[in-house]
Amino acid sequence: MFVLKKEKSIVTVSNDSFAWLLQIGMYVIGAILITQKSLFFAELIAITQAAGTITTPIFWFSNTLADIYSSKEIRQEMMEFLQSEDSQKREDFHSVIDKVEMKNVTFLMENKREIGPNSFILEKGNTYAMIGKNGSGKSTIYAALMLANNKYRGEILINGKNIQHLKKEGYFSQISAVTQNIKLYNGSVIDNITGFSSDVNEEKLRKIKKLFINEQDDFFSKEISSLSGGQKQMVSIARALYKDASFLIMDEPFSALDKVMEEVVLDYLLKIDDKIVLLSLHHYDQLVLDRFNDVVIIGERL
Incomplete structure (x- = not known):
C-alpha cells in the first residue's frame, strides 16, 4: 500500500507528545501522592510501566488509521481502475510493445x-x-x-x-x-x-x-x-x-x-x-x- 509521509509524521509526533505528557503527568501526580504518603515509589514505577500496556494498542491503532487515511486518494483511484475492468472479456497483456x-x-x-x-x-x-x-x-x-x-x-x-x-x-x-x-x-x-x-x-x-x-x-x-x-x-x-x-x-x-x-x-x-x-x-x-x-x-x- 502506498502511504504518504506527511500524515504519518503528524501522527508520530502526536503519539510521541502524548506519551511524554502522560509520563510527566503520572510522575507529577505520583510525586504529590508520595509526599502525602498515599503512594509508595515502587508503586509509582509499577503504574508507569503498566501504562505502556494501555498506550501501545492506542498508538498502534492511530498509526493504522494514519496509514488508511494517507493512502485514501491513491486507493480510491486504484479501486475505480479495478472496478472499471471487465476481467472476463479482456485478454492478459504483459508483452513489450513493439x-x-x-x-x-x-x-x-x-x-x-x-x-x-x-x-x-x-x-x-x-x-x-x-x-x-x-x-x-x-x-x-x-x-x-x-x-x-x-x-x-x-x-x-x-x-x-x-x-x-x-x-x-x-x-x-x-x-x-x-x-x-x-x-x-x-x-x-x-x-x-x-x-x-x-x-x-x-x-x-x-x-x-x-x-x-x-x-x-x-x-x-x-x-x-x-x-x-x-x-x-x-x-x-x-x-x-x-x-x-x-x-x-x-x-x-x-x-x-x-x-x-x-x-x-x-x-x-x-x-x-x-x-x-x-x-x-x-x-x-x-x-x-x-x-x-x-x-x-x-x-x-x-
Whole structure:
C-alpha cells in the first residue's frame, strides 16, 4: 500500500507528545501522592510501566488509521481502475510493445462531429512527433491510447491485438504517460518520481536527476505543493521516464517549460532508441520536426 509521509509524521509526533505528557503527568501526580504518603515509589514505577500496556494498542491503532487515511486518494483511484475492468472479456497483456497501429479510426464527438479517419503505424526504436491544428484530434487520440475514449470506429492495435480487448493493468504496465492535466500526490518530489517505492533504482534515478539543471540537490526532498507549474511538469516527465515502459506517450509535455528546459528534455527523449516514443506537439518548427524519426499529421496537412 502506498502511504504518504506527511500524515504519518503528524501522527508520530502526536503519539510521541502524548506519551511524554502522560509520563510527566503520572510522575507529577505520583510525586504529590508520595509526599502525602498515599503512594509508595515502587508503586509509582509499577503504574508507569503498566501504562505502556494501555498506550501501545492506542498508538498502534492511530498509526493504522494514519496509514488508511494517507493512502485514501491513491486507493480510491486504484479501486475505480479495478472496478472499471471487465476481467472476463479482456485478454492478459504483459508483452513489450513493439508496434502500435491505428487503422481508419474515426472518433465520434459529443456534438455529433466526427474526427478522422486516422491511420498510422508506430514501431519500436523510433521517435514520433504528432502534430495538427487545434481541434484536429491529437488529445482525442491520446485519450484513446490511454483507454479513456472508446467512442470510435476502426481499430487500434497493440502488437496486432485490439486495444479494447486487452486487460488494462497489463497494458498500463507497458506504457509511460505524461498528460496535460498533471496528477501528482502529496509527498516529496522523489516520492512522486519513484511512485513512493522503497526499492529505488539509484542508477536510473541518477540519470533522470540530470534533467533538472536549474535545481539544487534539496529540490528532490521538497513537497509537491511548493512547486511551480513548470517544476510539476518536469516531475511528471521524470516519473514517466523512471517507469521505463516500452511505450512512452506525452501529450504536449513542454507547455509549462521554458525554451532551455524544453531543449534539455527533448534532447533526452530523442536519444531513446529502445522504445516507441510519441510526443504530441502544439508549438514546434521544422528544425524540431526533422529531429524525429517520423511525423504523424492529424487532420489537414499544415
